Amino acid sequence: MEIVVVLVLLLGTLLDGQRAPCYECEDYKDDHPLSSPYNEIRSHCSYPCVCPPGLPRCDPGVPVVRDGCGCCPMCARQVGQPCDGTALCDESRGLVCQYANSKTTVGICKAIKGKPCTIYNQTYDNGETFMLDCRTQCACKNGTYACASLCPQENISPRGSCRHPRLVEVPGQCCREWMCDGESVQSPPQCLAEFSPWTPCSSSCGLGLSHRVSNLNPDCKTRNETRLCQLRPCDSLKVKPLNLSHHHVRKGHECKATHRMSRVHLVFGQCRSRKRYRPRACGECGGCCAPELSSTVRVEFVCGVTSGLEDVELGSDLWRSEAPVHGHRHVLSVDVEWVLKCQCNPVCLAKGVTRPPLLHRVHRTAPP
Numbered sequence: 001m002e003i004v005v006v007l008v009l010l011l012g013t014l015l016d017g018q019r020a021p022c023y024e025c026e027d028y029k030d031d032h033p034l035s036s037p038y039n040e041i042r043s044h045c046s047y048p049c050v051c052p053p054g055l056p057r058c059d060p061g062v063p064v065v066r067d068g069c070g071c072c073p074m075c076a077r078q079v080g081q082p083c084d085g086t087a088l089c090d091e092s093r094g095l096v097c098q099y100a101n102s103k104t105t106v107g108i109c110k111a112i113k114g115k116p117c118t119i120y121n122q123t124y125d126n127g128e129t130f131m132l133d134c135r136t137q138c139a140c141k142n143g144t145y146a147c148a149s150l151c152p153q154e155n156i157s158p159r160g161s162c163r164h165p166r167l168v169e170v171p172g173q174c175c176r177e178w179m180c181d182g183e184s185v186q187s188p189p190q191c192l193a194e195f196s197p198w199t200p201c202s203s204s205c206g207l208g209l210s211h212r213v214s215n216l217n218p219d220c221k222t223r224n225e226t227r228l229c230q231l232r233p234c235d236s237l238k239v240k241p242l243n244l245s246h247h248h249v250r251k252g253h254e255c256k257a258t259h260r261m262s263r264v265h266l267v268f269g270q271c272r273s274r275k276r277y278r279p280r281a282c283g284e285c286g287g288c289c290a291p292e293l294s295s296t297v298r299v300e301f302v303c304g305v306t307s308g309l310e311d312v313e314l315g316s317d318l319w320r321s322e323a324p325v326h327g328h329r330h331v332l333s334v335d336v337e338w339v340l341k342c343q344c345n346p347v348c349l350a351k352g353v354t355r356p357p358l359l360h361r362v363h364r365t366a367p368p
Helices: 002-016 023-031 038-042
Strands: 064-066 073-075 095-098 107-111 117-119 122-124 129-133 136-141 144-149 163-170 173-181 208-214 223-229 258-260 265-268 271-273 280-282 288-303 330-345
Touching (some): 117 136
Antiparallel strands (some): 208 223, 288 330
16 A cells, blocks of 8 residues: 555656647748747747736737737737747737747747839838739739629620620710610610602703702701702713504614713712713603613712712713823712613603603614
């Protein structure tokens, strides 16, 4: 019995001088490979923890933290103050304990500043957040920076029925929005097409004018429109008359309602068409020959500096083989009536009376 008591007392004496393992010190060693040797750091800690009563009184703005052994509260060390494995620096201010060499057991709290970032001749501090523009926010981190879009919807292109999607600026708003081309852009439903027929050419031969009222324009507004026209030249078209009594044409002769002209320029005033054309003219078969079918084409003219539609000389020849343009030139686009097919009536009707239907058309009679 006495031997057992002696062994217990001896074991207790041995255990009283042994320390518990320092787990906080091991973590510290991993984070600070250049600090003092592990055994010296570990010697700062003793377990079980014995701490003074109450919390320490720290200077204003200095936080209270637990020491490096994870035991007692302490005031976080500030810039220039000594530090070690137990006395920790204020991490909230970016302070770390720096040692002079691997044999030093006490270090100094210092702030490690990262490298600044320079973007477009503007310098930003490490950790600073800045805006490249109203849609892009960036952050500087030790000399490099990363950015994120504040308008993520701009990176999601619309799909499906969206035609020609594109980003457009919105007044009073930073983020752009997607816009699509729809049918309403090309032909607004609120615009009802209204136009009158073209009036007959104002000249029976030579250059004339034709008019109509139309809202076929981008503004959908009613406007007066004018086009050039010419049914036939006044002095160059010679056509044999039609025998109205017997509807007979002599052998080897013809009377055509529509004639194809040679290649010519279109000319009015000091303006001449860029290209040559082969227009069609209406014949004179003893009665009235007028367009039965025509269209309107837009022709580019090269004009003198002061020339325009106001220089139109009614009755002059619109079709000319040669027509030089003098003076400074500019381009003018003009609508022109383009005759496709003519019809001839035996009687010239009074102005304003509708033409009767086509009576007949006589073509070349083949010889026997």
